[in-house]
Amino acid sequence: MSALDYWPRRADGLPPGQREVRAMPRFSDQPLRWAPVPGAVELTVSVEGDVHATVAGDAWNRYERVEQVSDFHCVTTWSYRGLRWGGVRFVDVIEGLRSDGMAHLPPYAVAHAADGVSAVFVTEDLTHPDVLLATHLDGEPLTRRHGAPLRLVSPGQYGYKNAKHLVAIDFRHEEPESTLGASSPSWVPKSMMPAVA
Ligand SMILES: Nc1nc2c(c(=O)[nH]1)N[C@H]1C(S)=C(S)[C@@H](COP(=O)(O)O)O[C@H]1N2
Numbered sequence: 001m002s003a004l005d006y007w008p009r010r011a012d013g014l015p016p017g018q019r020e021v022r023a024m025p026r027f028s029d030q031p032l033r034w035a036p037v038p039g040a041v042e043l044t045v046s047v048e049g050d051v052h053a054t055v056a057g058d059a060w061n062r063y064e065r066v067e068q069v070s071d072f073h074c075v076t077t078w079s080y081r082g083l084r085w086g087g088v089r090f091v092d093v094i095e096g097l098r099s100d101g102m103a104h105l106p107p108y109a110v111a112h113a114a115d116g117v118s119a120v121f122v123t124e125d126l127t128h129p130d131v132l133l134a135t136h137l138d139g140e141p142l143t144r145r146h147g148a149p150l151r152l153v154s155p156g157q158y159g160y161k162n163a164k165h166l167v168a169i170d171f172r173h174e175e176p177e178s179t180l181g182a183s184s185p186s187w188v189p190k191s192m193m194p195a196v197a
Pocket residue numbers: 024025026027028029030073074075113114115116117145146147159160161162163164165166
C-alpha cells in the first residue's frame with residue numbers, strides 16, 4: 001500500500017460522480033477529532049430518550065453473526081470497494097427488542113457515536129437486512145481508525161450515515177433536525193470520550 005492508493009481514480013461500476021480509492025482512508029468532517037478510546041461492545045436503544053435496553057455482553061449471542069461484503073461511498077466522492085464487515089443484523093436486534101416489549105417502532109432514529117457525531121435515519125432504511133451492527137472488518141476486530149468497537153454499516157446509504165464508535169440509537173416520533181457535529185447524549189461513557197474535542 002502506498003499513498004497513491006488514496007488517490008481517487010475513475011472506475012466502472014460506481015455511482016455517478018464517484019471515484020475509486022484503493023485504500024480505505026480514515027474520514028471525518030473534523031479530521032483532528034480524536035477517535036474515542038474503545039470500550040465494551042454496547043448499544044443503548046431508546047425511544048425519545050427513554051432507555052429501553054442496553055445490548056451488552058452475552059445478550060449479543062442471541063443474534064446470528066453474519067459477514068457481508070459491500071462497497072463504501074463517501075458523499076465527498078471517494079468510494080472503496082469490497083469491504084467485508086462482520087457483525088449482527090440491526091433488524092434482528094430490533095426484532096429481539098420488540099419481542100421483549102418494545103412495542104412500536106417510531107419512524108425516525110438518531111444514531112449516536114462516542115466521538116459526538118450523530119446521524120439521522122428513517123427507521124425503514126435501518127431495518128433493511130443489509131444494515132449491520134459491525135464489530136469486525138476483513139475478519140479482524142474494528143480498529144479505532146474505522147470505528148471500534150461497534151459501527152453501523154448501511155451499504156445503501158452514504159458514508160456519513162455509517163456511524164463509527166456507535167453507542168446508542170434513539171428512536172423519534174418526529175423527523176429530527178440534521179445533527180451533524182451535535183454533542184453526545186449524557187449516556188455516552190466518559191471513558192469513551194475523546195481527550196480533545
Ligand atoms: N463517529 C463517526 N462516524 C463517522 C464519521 C465520524 O467522523 N465519526 N465520519 C463519517 C464519514 S463522512 C465517512 S465517509 C465514514 C468514513 O469511514 P472511515 O473513517 O472508516 O473511512 O465514516 C462516517 N462515520
